[in-house]
Amino acid sequence: MSSPTDPAAAAALHTGAAVSAVRAGSGALRVVELVDGRTVMVKENRAPQATRAEATGLMWLADAESVRVPTVFGWDERWLVTERVVTGGPDPTAARELGRGLARLHTAGAPAFGAPPPGGPADAYIGQAPMHNSPGVSWPVWYAEQRVLPYLRRAVDEGTLRPGEARAVEELCDRLPDLAGPAEPPARLHGDLWNGNVLWGADGHPYLIDPAAHGGHRETDLAMLDLFGCPYLPQIVEGYEEIAPLRAGRPARIGLHQLFPLLVHTVLFGRGYAEQALAAARSALLL
Structure with missing residues (x-):
């Protein structure tokens, strides 16, 4: 039909x-x-x-x-x-509910890092950018090969990043097993969790829209909320930790997890995001 x-x-x-x-x-x-x-x-x-x-x-x-x-x-x-979700405005109570909900979402799990939703395609999208979902066992290896390097190569090929600048990101990928922190099981991620994809319902509850869902590391969703700003983010994290406490050292790893969305924005929107991606990579190398 x-x-x-x-x-x-x-x-x-x-x-x-x-x-x-x-x-x-x-x-x-x-x-x-x-x-x-x-x-x-x-x-x-x-x-x-x-x-x-x-x-x-x-x-x-x-x-x-x-x-x-x-x-x-x-x-x-x-x-x-x-x-259609009728929207209102954010408040601390709804923010804590969002944090608790994200914790439950992540702990619902996924079959593997990179696993698409059941029935979902391997070749998906994050925003307007293609995103390939190819399952992997080791998060550091999968994150480097499937989330960071493809967008880095595209940025270099298109001239948005110079080859010499790309070395900092490549070095970070090589060192990811040592920088990634304690091992985590695959989490069920929204995958594109910037503030614009959070709706604060008029009913007082938060809603998520426009996912790029896949199996990944739970800190990635939280890092994206931090990257583009989200109302009452401290309350979101407080609510999250009520359900699923985060591992020690997470604040220092935020930039590492932001590297993926920053490189996606680099290929979509240009040089300004390239500078942020390089800063995130260089900062993460200091861990």
């Missing part, structure tokens, strides 16, 4: 309800009102695997029964139809 040609048809197909109105959302999103009183979000993705990755990622996060995510009503090769 071919994919619907417009967001109204996609909403009707995947919810089973007639559409009363469609209005613009941000970017590729459309807000669709249904005659039964519900309002849903319809997202058009650039590639079938992007839709599949996002839909299966949301469902994998939901299966952990930890942090709230929008309900997935349905998806196809072009459209993703989800619940």
Whole structure:
């Protein structure tokens, strides 16, 4: 069956309800009102695997029964139809709830580092950047080979980073087994956990959207929240540690975990992020 040609048809197909109105959302999103009183979000993705990755990622996060995510009503090769979350504002109570939920999400686990969600594609996305999910056993080796070096090579090939500058990142990858801290089991990650992917619901609960879900190291999600800023981050960490205390030395490892998203932003947005990535690598080498 071919994919619907417009967001109204996609909403009707995947919810089973007639559409009363469609209005613009941000970017590729459309807000669709249904005659039964519900309002849903319809997202058009650039590639079938992007839709599949996002839909299966949301469902994998939901299966952990930890942090709230929008309900997935349905998806196809072009459209993703989800619940609309009515937003409010952050507060310390919701932040602690988010921290506790993230701890439960991470401890729900994954089959391996790099494992995609069940039914999810190996070739997925983080934001607009391709992201390959290839399972590995050792987190330091997997993180270097599957998360850091691919984006470093692309940045060098495109001239955003000079080869001489890349040596600091390559040295860090070589030393990762000694710098990574205590071994951790694979965690179930959101995978793209910047502040914009946290919704503070009008119902007082936090929600997560737009995952790049995979098995990884739990400190990576927390480091990304720290990188781009998140309201009440200390309360989030406090709530997290109520459920799953973090290993000693985590603050010193934040830059190491931020290197991946900084390199992703380098290939997407240019030289300003390259400078931050190099600073993070050089700082991590001092551990």
